[in-house]
Amino acid sequence: MIESLSLTKYYGPKCVVDQVSFQVKPGEVLGFLGPNGAGKSTTMKMITGFLNPTNGSARIDGVDVVKDPINARKNLGYLPENGPLYEEMTVEEFLRFVSSIRNSTRDTEEQLSAVEDVIKITHLEGVRHQTIDTLSKGFHQRVGVAQAIIHDPKYLILDEPTDGLDPNQKNEVRQLIRRMAESKAIILSTHILEEVEAMCNRVIVISDGKILVDETPESLKQKHPHYNGVELHLSGADIEGIERQLRDSFPELGIESRDNVIEILPASKESIQAKIFNYIHENSWKIESIRPMATPLDDVFRTLTLDPE
Amino acid sequence: MQNIKSIFKREFLGYFRTPVAYVFLIVFLIASVGLTWFLGRIFDSNEASLARFFMFIPWVFLFLVPAVGMRLWAEEKRSGTWELLFTLPISVTEAVIGKFLAGWLFLTLAILSTLTLPLTISYLGDPDWNIIFTGYFGAILMAGAYLGICSLTSAFTRSQVISFVISLVVCLVMVFLGWSVFNNFLLSIHLPNTVAMAIANFSFISHFEPMTLGLIRIQNIAFFAAVIVASLSLNVVALKR
Numbered sequence: 001m002i003e004s005l006s007l008t009k010y011y012g013p014k015c016v017v018d019q020v021s022f023q024v025k026p027g028e029v030l031g032f033l034g035p036n037g038a039g040k041s042t043t044m045k046m047i048t049g050f051l052n053p054t055n056g057s058a059r060i061d062g063v064d065v066v067k068d069p070i071n072a073r074k075n076l077g078y079l080p081e082n083g084p085l086y087e088e089m090t091v092e093e094f095l096r097f098v099s100s101i102r103n104s105t106r107d108t109e110e111q112l113s114a115v116e117d118v119i120k121i122t123h124l125e126g127v128r129h130q131t132i133d134t135l136s137k138g139f140h141q142r143v144g145v146a147q148a149i150i151h152d153p154k155y156l157i158l159d160e161p162t163d164g165l166d167p168n169q170k171n172e173v174r175q176l177i178r179r180m181a182e183s184k185a186i187i188l189s190t191h192i193l194e195e196v197e198a199m200c201n202r203v204i205v206i207s208d209g210k211i212l213v214d215e216t217p218e219s220l221k222q223k224h225p226h227y228n229g230v231e232l233h234l235s236g237a238d239i240e241g242i243e244r245q246l247r248d249s250f251p252e253l254g255i256e257s258r259d260n261v262i263e264i265l266p267a268s269k270e271s272i273q274a275k276i277f278n279y280i281h282e283n284s285w286k287i288e289s290i291r292p293m294a295t296p297l298d299d300v301f302r303t304l305t306l307d308p309e
Numbered sequence: 310m311q312n313i314k315s316i317f318k319r320e321f322l323g324y325f326r327t328p329v330a331y332v333f334l335i336v337f338l339i340a341s342v343g344l345t346w347f348l349g350r351i352f353d354s355n356e357a358s359l360a361r362f363f364m365f366i367p368w369v370f371l372f373l374v375p376a377v378g379m380r381l382w383a384e385e386k387r388s389g390t391w392e393l394l395f396t397l398p399i400s401v402t403e404a405v406i407g408k409f410l411a412g413w414l415f416l417t418l419a420i421l422s423t424l425t426l427p428l429t430i431s432y433l434g435d436p437d438w439n440i441i442f443t444g445y446f447g448a449i450l451m452a453g454a455y456l457g458i459c460s461l462t463s464a465f466t467r468s469q470v471i472s473f474v475i476s477l478v479v480c481l482v483m484v485f486l487g488w489s490v491f492n493n494f495l496l497s498i499h500l501p502n503t504v505a506m507a508i509a510n511f512s513f514i515s516h517f518e519p520m521t522l523g524l525i526r527i528q529n530i531a532f533f534a535a536v537i538v539a540s541l542s543l544n545v546v547a548l549k550r
Contacts, residue, residue: 073397073398084393
């Protein structure tokens with residue numbers, strides 16, 4: 001288990017992380033969301049033991065990261081922001097170096113086979129003899145992920161793992177993370193919200209160093225004003241008449257029309273799609289389509305982090 | 310121990326992954342041997358000894374050891390790789406020692422590459438190899454002390470240039486304290502002899518010179534060892550975050 005216990009960090013008088021507490025168990029993929037400068041990276045750096053917290057503590061597998069950093073880090077893989085790597089080394093040299101430290105309790109042969117395994121998993125075969133500074137951003141990032149998982153750690157912390165990757169590469173990294181998620185506890189930070197939906201089963205939104213939300217992506221979506229809303233697309237039909245009739249039949253729903261679309265919002269987030277659909281059917285209205293309204297997490301994120309409350 | 314070895318190996322081979330090592334070795338050879346020939350006029354002296362070679366060593370080190378040491382930590386900080394390094398299961402002490410030893414071995418190789426000079430002299434004359442040996446021993450030891458200081462100053466900044474300049478200034482002070490011209494100046498302003506001596510005692514030159522004369526004394530070795538240990542200990546503290 002990764003535990004963050006009231007982690008707090010001050011840079012001078014400025015509080016960057018303010019009493020952040022949470023726990024991550026194996027099987028959980030925690031998405032760390034927040035605007036730039038919210039304190040995501042600082043929190044992660046404190047959990048890895050790279051930065052000392054001003055207050056509070058962090059434990060990995062029950063081991064305090066400040067008091068016993070070496071043992072705490074043994075079960076941890078970490079991809080720092082922007083994936084800093086020793087640029088002048090080749091991919092293979094670099095991974096062998098990391099393996100020799102990460103897998104120092106194993107013999108040389110096992111260390112080398114760990115390198116081979118990870119090269120296969122992250123598809124680096126083609127560039128293994130290239131120096132890292134000649135790699136494209138996508139390969140660069142994959143080397144960063146490779147060094148983080150070279151010892152098959154129980155805990156993974158990835159700071160913006162898909163940053164700068166193209167859609168195909170992003171998809172690959174996401175699949176990799178999902179595959180690893182079953183047995184590991186993973187924390188990843190991102191500001192791409194679709195990524196949270198694709199990979200995480202838990203999400204923490206952090207802003208100005210404080211946790212605003214700690215829940216599942218689904219319940220985060222429920223915070224959207226359009227959650228479970230329905231859109232009717234009509235063309236040529238008597239929109240005003242239909243709208244009036246709907247209002248009369250369902251006074252509790254929020255109903256508005258614009259152009260050729262009628263938006264219907266539930267009174268209290270309940271599902272109304274079937275009800276509306278049946279009603280349309282009974283009245284034999286000619287509509288083009290009926291679809292759930294989009295509830296992009298982006299909107300929720302904006303509301304949460306821009307709201308003065 | 311295993312971790313120190315891994316760090317050491319990566320760092321040492323790192324010198325040869327870029328042109329830095331080759332440029333350094335060539336400049337070091339040209340500077341040390343060139344000064345001995347053209348400024349020291351070793352050939353005209355008609356002596357089968359390396360005194361005129363060792364005389365210039367502290368001054369050559371002054372520029373070249375900071376060039377080797379400046380990247381040790383400044384480069385890690387600039388590129389962010391120290392975040393990678395210090396989230397590996399190693400201690401700061403292991404990293405500091407591993408890197409220092411790599412730089413020291415590199416400097417040792419550079420120093421040993423000048424062995425062609427004594428070989429030439431022994432072909433032409435009959436030098437005392439014991440003195441040559443103690444001189445080289447002293448030079449390697451002194452290089453370690455220089456490098457310790459450079460490693461420390463390198464940990465304070467993310468800029469290699471600043472690291473180089475600060476290293477140079479600190480090492481310059483360490484050399485100057487024992488330079489005869491400076492010591493004569495101290496005496497000329499009527500400082501008591503004991504004070505002048507005490508100041509001179511903190512200099513690299515004061516502890517290196519006896520070794521170039523064939524003297525291996527505990528206090529000289531202890532001085533260089535103390536400088537190395539002290540600067541590396543401070544180095545560990547300086548890297549705390």
